[in-house]
Amino acid sequence: MEARLAWVCLLMAVIITAGVCSESVKPIETLRAFADEQTRLPCVFNVQDMQNVVQVTWSREQSDGVKEPIITQHMTEGLQEFPGFNGQVRFESLDPFKDSTLVILNTKESDQATYTCHISTFPTGNFEKKIRLSVWRMPIAMLEPIILEEGQSYRVAASCRAVGLPLPQLSWDTDLPGQSQNKSSDDVVTSFFYLHPLRSLNGRRLDCLVWHPALKQPQRHSNTLVVHYPPDPVVVGYDQSWSVSRKGVELRCESGGNPQPQNFTWTRKGSGLPEGVTVEGNRLVFTRPLNKTDEGVYECVARNRMGAVRAEVNVEIPVASEAARLEASFNNLLFIIVGGAAGGLVLLMVLIVLLVNRHHRRKNRKLKRELSERNDEINNLSRQASMRRLNSVSTDPRIQTEECALIRLDSALKNSFLSLEDSDSLHGNQSPLPSLSITAGPPREAGIEKEGWGKREGVTEGEEDDCTANSYQLSEALSNHFHYSNGCLRPKPHPNAIILHPRGQII
Structure with a gap:
């Protein structure tokens, strides 16, 4: 090897x-x-x-x-x-x-x-x-927030530290009135931010930015400034209008401060809290109607780690005057009277409408009944005339004239009855029926001829004219050849006349 x-x-x-x-x-x-x-x-x-x-x-x-x-x-x-x-x-x-x-x-x-x-x-x-x-080496940064207290001297509010290759740069993104200071070694850089702690600066932004050539944009480490300060309580709920017997009232101790106070104490100067009140956190609740003895100066003490602060309110409870009570009673009575009068007026109007409607219905029924009786009478007369025409052939012009008059009267009466029914159905018994004047003479002579009047059902205008013409011709013949005396109809003398004796002999 x-x-x-x-x-x-x-x-x-x-x-x-x-x-x-x-x-x-x-x-x-x-x-x-x-x-x-x-x-x-x-x-x-x-x-x-x-x-x-x-x-x-x-x-x-x-x-x-x-x-x-x-x-x-x-x-x-x-x-x-x-x-x-x-x-x-x-x-x-x-x-x-x-x-x-x-x-x-x-x-x-x-x-x-x-x-x-x-x-x-x-x-x-x-x-x-x-x-x-x-x-x-990608940068690694850490931000260390510092809790400040109101009244402290100029000091560090936050610090930001970062490592990396090459060495990163640090800056602060904030609008706080302060200054920053950076320190660096071979592989670590640190930045400090200094200011005077004030309660108005609490919660303001204080972000650390880390810059490095390997990053397209700086790293942001978010942070908000924390400044602790004592509470600043105020008592609310009393509106200068409390009075004896008033219900559902309370006092509230509203307070700022950082940290938010959670401890509240209620007292009354010169004496203890009255009976019938309860303490619920920052609320002093009156669970009964107010009394005159509930007056006094109420104090609230709010506490947090920065200290305790006191707030007070002077509660006055006047007795309601007799004039005010009378005025309230009069207003209630007036309201009742006006309401009753309005209701009575509405009821009276409804009653009047019902009575008028009932009166019109009764009147219409009466007119219908009278018209029906008159129609029955005319029908009886018409039937009697028809029977006479069937049983005997008479040349007496008075009988024919009477029959024609009865026909016209029957037609006029029926048409009047139909018009009455139509008017009743159209107006819904809202108005009384018009009065009718019925005459036995022809409609033209009576001066009441109207469209649809004087025409008998089933009898045409031509038939009526024929009846009138026949009556006239018969009357003309009787006046030329006969005369009426002592209740008998006798022929007039004529040179060419052939007279038959009642016994059948020719005279």
Whole structure:
């Protein structure tokens, strides 16, 4: 093994010192890597015809000029890793003669150096490639907030510390009235922010920004300033309008402060708290109606870690005057009277509407009943006239005239009854029926002819005219050939007349 190692060292020395056969040395490349990650150092040699690669060797040179071999692949001796690099590096390819790229498995900050890829060929000579590796470490920062108290002197409000390669820079993002100061060592940088603690600064933003060339934008570590200060209580709930017998009242002790006070104490100057009140945190609740004896100066004490502060209120409870009570009673009575009057008026209007409607319905029923009786009477007369016409043929014009008049009267009465029913159905018994005047004479002579009146159902206008014409002709004949005396109808003397005796003889 020692002979092998000596042979390899001798071979490297020969290769390094053989400058005459050297093919080329390329310019130094710069490569950036991150700590705790895998790093790849590329090195590829293109083999020409009639050219063989004998050996591939990787070495590195520290900043102090010390050189040390890392790994070697020989065409006959095989692979060899040098002390200090076992398990830390390897060739990326299974055939290092074609691809000599080196991989650092877990990069450390100490791996920052200049690396050389040396390839020995036969018969052309040597090939070298140099890579300057820079190892960066992503920054790690920590912000330490500080709790301040109101009244303290000018001091540090927060500190921010960061490590990384290269060394990061720190700044503050805030609008607080203060100043920052930075300190750095080989691998750590620290920034401090100073100010005067005031309660008005509590809760304001104080962020730390970390700047590093490996970051596209700075890291932000959020923080808010914390300033503790005593409570500042005030008693609320009393509105100068409390009076005897009032219910559901309470006093509240509202307080600021940091930290928020959780301890409250209630007292009354000159005497203890009255009976019938309870303390519920920052509330003093009166669980009964107020009395005159509840008057007094009430105090609330709020406490936090910064101290205790007192607040008070003077409670006065006057007795309600007799005039105020009378006024309230009068207002209630007036409201009741107005409401009753309005309700009575509405009820009266409803009653009037019902009575008027009932009156109209009764009147309409009465008119219908009278019209029905008159219609029955006319029908009886019409039937009697019809029976007389059937039982005997009379030439008395009075009988025909009477029959025509009855026909017209019957038609007029029926049409009036129909009109009454139509009006009743259209108006819904809302208005009284019109009064009817019925005459036995012809409609034209009576002066009441209207559309639809005087026409008997089933009798046309022509028939009525015929009835009138026949009556006129009959009356004309009777007046020319007969005369009426002593209740008998006797023929007038005529030269050409043939008179029949009642006994059947010709006179």
